[in-house]
Amino acid sequence: MMENIIQDVESNVSWLSQFGSVPSGGITRLLYSKEWFDAQQALKQKFEDMGLETSFDEVGNLSGKLIGSQHKDQVIMSGSHIDSVVNGGNLDGHFGIIAAYLAVQYLKQQYGTPLRTIEVISLAEEEGSRFPYVFWGSKNLLGLAKKEEVLNIKDAAGTPFVDAMRGLGFDFKQDDSAARKDIKAFVELHIEQGSVLETEGNTIGVVTSIVGQRRYNITLKGEANHAGTTPMSYRKDAVYGFSRICTESIAKANAAGDPLVLTFGKVIPKPNTVNVVPGEVMFTMDCRHTDQAYLKSFTEEIEKDMQAIAHEMGMEIVIDRWMDEAPVPMDTDLVNTLKDICEKEQLNYRLMHSGAGHDSQIFAPRIPTAMLFIPSIKGISHNPAEKTKTEDLVEGVKALTQALYQLAYQN
Incomplete structure (x- = not known):
């Protein structure tokens, strides 16, 4: 299992980085842009090639599901956001999707069909880099986004939010308050975007709360x-x-x-x-x-x-x-599960809080949620220089794979 993990990690990061790449070496992949749409469509094909059931929701969140054998309506979800800041790095958000995809691929190869459905999610938007609105993807998933909040907003070029969305074939949900009821747990892997892990010499951070x-x-x-x-x-x-x-x-x-x-x-x-x-x-x-x-x-x-x-x-x-x-605590049981995994796998981890906002803070008050961090070199993020050592990316995938195994394959 996972024999080719280093090659898989490097090749997938390089592959996804082509969508929205700019001459500076960074990524600009803004909500409802061509670069964003191309990335979502390419991910959809990748999910399908692996045998996942794929779908877009109304606003453009992309799902790839490995259907469970016994509890198909109990979803264990993992992923992150596909959008970037302007001239950002190629790991923020994006690696959480790659890691979830690779983890499911390894689990399917090794153990076959899970008991519960595992869903890889590529959330439409988190950053607020094109329009003055954040967490559009996760808020729609959980029935928190309000149509009137975006009806009259525009990007810097004067393009209305609604026109950009509908121009790619997406639209508002018929019922703003409609929320997914089948998600039993959400686990997000993310680069730290700070320097604590690197400074303290840890390879995994188990997040206890978001500030x-x-x-x-x-x-x-x-x-x-x-x-x-x-x-x-x-x-x-x-x-x-x-x-x-x-x-x-x-x-x-x-x-x-x-x-x-x-x-x-x-x-x-x-x-x-x-x-x-x-x-x-x-x-x-x-x-x-x-x-x-x-x-x-x-x-x-x-x-x-x-x-x-x-x-x-x-x-x-x-x-x-x-x-x-307000600060958002992560689910205590899931945090303990991640701690146990790190100790069993002898991963060099620490408990820590997140100083940045993430989609997990939208999930956590409503669904059991946990986060894993991996180090950022010099703490740099939202910058073309954003980078994490390949061996740390690999450790993150390993930890996430074990977490999804515990949640989806165990009774």
Whole structure:
């Protein structure tokens, strides 16, 4: 079994990477683009060649099923998303589909028909890279996507979401709230997109939870004025105000320590010219933690600090918290199953949380869900330089194969 796993992993990664490849060496495979459609159609053919029953749902999620002999309506699902960011890497999401496909191929060859149906899923979209909407694939699968949320959105070129979808033969579900009821477990293999596994020398991460996130758009309003004639003591310099907010907030985040992270990722000063005291700064803030109560208390403290700094400096501040996602725990029984597999197979693993969002966070509150991580070299992702050692990719496939065996072939 799995004698040719290294060759299988390398050849399949190379094969899928051709769909959406760009001159930089990266991948651009956006929802409902030609590159996306070609990749889904090619995967469909690959699934069929292996003897899986294939189908697209209304919005373009692709399924390949190895039907169970005794409990065909109990589905053990594995896979990930097929879309990419602009000029991204060739593993984020995509390898989860390849790994699931290879795991099912090996299991079928070695053990034949499973007791429960195994389904490889290539989810239509997760990244939000073309349209301002995320998790379109998994949300539709679970009856969470709302038609009105995408009816009027467009991509950067002005193409309406609906036109792009219908142009490829897909459409809205007749019932938004209709959800799959046959999925008994979902296991997602993914590159870490961070540097913990590589730094600590582990080859497998068993994910216990996905962090909660609070995201903000914040506008600090001071007063624009002449850079040469306005004394320092008279100024309401919005950049200086932002620098104080940033410095003091990051200091508190460092003091709080792991697993809290805080990022000021986008800063737009106005008028943004050399000889004018900046009168306004728009900036973003992203804060994440595995504990919802702590995330809430920390960010509320930072909000008060920002307001106090603005008041002290005679400025106005507008704080818009536009995302407030709670942490999502993985299923305890599935986590224990993955731990047992890693110990039995003598895999070098660690328990860890995910600092990034994944389709698993959509599944987990509704279906028993677990995640496996494999290392990312230097933690790089969403970048053509995204890479994982072949031997680590192989270890991930081995762990996933054993997990699907336990869930689909055992009573």
